[in-house]
Amino acid sequence: MSKKLRAAIIGSGNIGTDLLMKAMRSEWIEPVWMVGIEADSEGLKRAKDFGIKTTAGGVDGMLDQVIADDIRIAFDATSAYVHADNSRKLNELGVIMVDLTPAAIGPFCIPPVNLKAHAEKLEMNVNMVTCGGQATIPMVAAISQVQPVDYGEIIATVASQSVGPGTRMNIDEFTRTTSAGVEQVGGAKKGKAIIIINPAEPPMVMRDTVHCLTADEPDQAAITRSIHEMVAAVQEYVPGYKLVNGPIFDGNRVSVFMEVEGLGDFLPKYAGNLDIMTAAGLRTAEMLAEEAASGRIELPIRNVA
Amino acid sequence: MDLRGRKITVHDMSLRDGMHAKQHQISIEEMQTVSQGLDDAGVPLIEVTHGDGLGGASVNWGFPAASDEEYLRAVIPNLKQAKVSALLLPGVGTVDHLRMAADCGISTIRVATHCTEADVSFQHIKLGREMGLDTVGFLMMAHMIEPDKLVEQALLMESYGANCIYVTDSAGYMLPDDVAARISLFREKLQPETELGFHGHHNLSMGIANSLAAVEAGANRIDCACGGMGAGAGNTPMEVFVAVCDRMGIETGVDVFKIADVAEELVTPMMDFPVRIDRNSLTLGYAGVYSSFLLFAKRAEEKYGIPARELLLEMGRRKAVGGQEDMIEDMALTMAKERKASQ
Numbered sequence: 001m002s003k004k005l006r007a008a009i010i011g012s013g014n015i016g017t018d019l020l021m022k023a024m025r026s027e028w029i030e031p032v033w034m035v036g037i038e039a040d041s042e043g044l045k046r047a048k049d050f051g052i053k054t055t056a057g058g059v060d061g062m063l064d065q066v067i068a069d070d071i072r073i074a075f076d077a078t079s080a081y082v083h084a085d086n087s088r089k090l091n092e093l094g095v096i097m098v099d100l101t102p103a104a105i106g107p108f109c110i111p112p113v114n115l116k117a118h119a120e121k122l123e124m125n126v127n128m129v130t131c132g133g134q135a136t137i138p139m140v141a142a143i144s145q146v147q148p149v150d151y152g153e154i155i156a157t158v159a160s161q162s163v164g165p166g167t168r169m170n171i172d173e174f175t176r177t178t179s180a181g182v183e184q185v186g187g188a189k190k191g192k193a194i195i196i197i198n199p200a201e202p203p204m205v206m207r208d209t210v211h212c213l214t215a216d217e218p219d220q221a222a223i224t225r226s227i228h229e230m231v232a233a234v235q236e237y238v239p240g241y242k243l244v245n246g247p248i249f250d251g252n253r254v255s256v257f258m259e260v261e262g263l264g265d266f267l268p269k270y271a272g273n274l275d276i277m278t279a280a281g282l283r284t285a286e287m288l289a290e291e292a293a294s295g296r297i298e299l300p301i302r303n304v305a
Numbered sequence: 306m307d308l309r310g311r312k313i314t315v316h317d318m319s320l321r322d323g324m325h326a327k328q329h330q331i332s333i334e335e336m337q338t339v340s341q342g343l344d345d346a347g348v349p350l351i352e353v354t355h356g357d358g359l360g361g362a363s364v365n366w367g368f369p370a371a372s373d374e375e376y377l378r379a380v381i382p383n384l385k386q387a388k389v390s391a392l393l394l395p396g397v398g399t400v401d402h403l404r405m406a407a408d409c410g411i412s413t414i415r416v417a418t419h420c421t422e423a424d425v426s427f428q429h430i431k432l433g434r435e436m437g438l439d440t441v442g443f444l445m446m447a448h449m450i451e452p453d454k455l456v457e458q459a460l461l462m463e464s465y466g467a468n469c470i471y472v473t474d475s476a477g478y479m480l481p482d483d484v485a486a487r488i489s490l491f492r493e494k495l496q497p498e499t500e501l502g503f504h505g506h507h508n509l510s511m512g513i514a515n516s517l518a519a520v521e522a523g524a525n526r527i528d529c530a531c532g533g534m535g536a537g538a539g540n541t542p543m544e545v546f547v548a549v550c551d552r553m554g555i556e557t558g559v560d561v562f563k564i565a566d567v568a569e570e571l572v573t574p575m576m577d578f579p580v581r582i583d584r585n586s587l588t589l590g591y592a593g594v595y596s597s598f599l600l601f602a603k604r605a606e607e608k609y610g611i612p613a614r615e616l617l618l619e620m621g622r623r624k625a626v627g628g629q630e631d632m633i634e635d636m637a638l639t640m641a642k643e644r645k646a647s648q
Contacts, residue, residue: 153364155631160422168424172399192363195396199421200624209631211364245638253364257635 012043140186152188477506508590537596
């Protein structure tokens with residue numbers, strides 16, 4: 001029996017396609033289904049060309065085959081509006097949901113910080129926060145793992161071409177969800193998030209600044225070590241995650257300047273913000289597969305007819 | 306230029322854009338004294354918030370002396386005729402901030418985006434209008450795109466519900482023809498009832514000339530700062546603009562001598578340094594760089610030894626947009642490392 005967990009990707013847009021291309025290389029995940037809503041969409045055509053099963057009937061178009069195809073993981077790359085429905089339907093069938101939308105009905109997941117805890121508890125729905133959150137919360141956590149952080153602030157600057165209409169219509173969701181993630185996962189007592197959209201041509205690579213105010217004088221050596229370790233942990237799934245400058249210490253302020261370049265699978269390299277979402281989503285599923293294969297967790301029991 | 310009989314609304318920026326020049330440290334008392342002075346002088350609209358708008362309080366841009374809410378609640382009840390506006394940058398402030406400001410009694414919300422990114426203002430403009438506020442779309446760094454592209458963004462903001470759209474010369478880069486081309490195209494393409502505004506910076510000393518060009522092309526709202534206190538070399542100085550309007554027969558409703566007294570006696574003494582055109586603020590206007598980068602570049606020069614002018618020029622080359630102050634320290638660190646390595 002293959003150790004790989006079989007997966008469905010919901011949403012055949014840019015994010016879903018990029019995720020598919022990454023998943024096809026995975027040692028732990030086997031993408032089986034690509035779910036869309038438009039029969040003649042480019043995304044579904046491409047998936048079909050890759051030999052993936054497709055449906056244009058939304059999640060309902062594949063529900064009756066979930067058990068037969070032994071689908072264990074689903075990635076939702078649609079929108080917050082339909083996610084709750086998708087998640088409920090698939091959870092009922094014992095499929096674990098990795099949520100790449102801003103719906104956030106499950107707990108936030110930042111792989112190098114709290115994925116292990118979620119996997120152990122077998123959370124049936126985990127949310128990948130936001131692109132800015134994936135890029136910056138590991139740095140806040142790296143600092144708060146050393147000593148208490150009173151305040152964590154992140155500034156994500158992204159290329160205009162990498163910000164889709166969904167994010168634009170509800171940009172407040174980005175600031176709210178990211179700042180909540182800075183607190184809940186990053187460990188800052190108070191979190192703040194700022195997003196800046198830059199339309200320069202050629203498009204700029206995603207850059208992020210993280211400022212933390214520590215409660216007491218920062219332990220420079222320990223924080224520097226912790227940050228370098230965390231950067232290496234993120235680089236395992238996002239090789240283009242780079243510490244450009246810092247940590248800089250100024251009184252109780254600790255600042256880190258990052259750049260995130262994507263792999264350029266389907267999304268362009270500058271769109272590190274999107275790449276880090278798909279890579280983190282896949283990393284999440286892979287860890288579940290590893291834990292299941294080693295017997296450390298038990299996937300939902302399924303009576304195969 | 307014959308503008309006799311034109312009625313315009315001058316909108317004071319000294320307590321919002323001026324916050325940049327004060328590193329957001331204007332006290333509650335100063336806010337009250339200056340706003341009452343402006344009110345007495347007949348200024349109809351005064352902006353009050355953190356320099357970077359509602360929710361701008363941050364490590365990145367600076368924590369203010371008081372919160373937006375404290376400022377608004379301290380200023381609004383003491384004004385006799387003047388109304389108060391707040392600025393909001395989507396991505397920084399949220400609809401929660403907007404609700405708070407409305408509860409404090411603002412009459413006007415100005416939703417600001419980079420000139421190509423109007424669609425991020427959808428939820429804030431829509432809510433502002435639904436709440437019955439005077440709702441303004443504010444297209445920043447408007448020199449960076451051509452008028453035909455800019456008007457597309459203006460039309461988006463208008464379609465979300467904005468009743469006034471601004472051409473915002475955040476870098477103080479424009480010349481009068483640049484302003485006229487944009488405002489007149491707006492006048493042609495937007496609804497006739499949609500008001501038009503111009504926000505200038507004085508980095509090339511063009512604040513007055515550009516504002517007049519805007520009025521001639523159809524703008525009826527002009528941003529000025531009493532005493533010229535704003536980011537960079539400041540905004541169009543209110544007392545000067547009002548005096549020029551008076552001479553030209555443009556009606557502002559503001560008393561020239563009273564506003565000059567407010568500038569002289571209340572605003573100028575507050576300044577940490579003379580807000581004027583020096584080699585760095587000149588560079589902003591000359592190279593088209595966001596005005597509030599000025600003090601960040603100066604601080605980076607002191608800390609890392611890279612001249613502010615070089616940092617500002619590099620920000621311009623990288624096409625930095627408003628809000629990217631964090632890139633200045635990052636860039637200075639990188640440039641300092643490179644220089645050390647090459648020595």
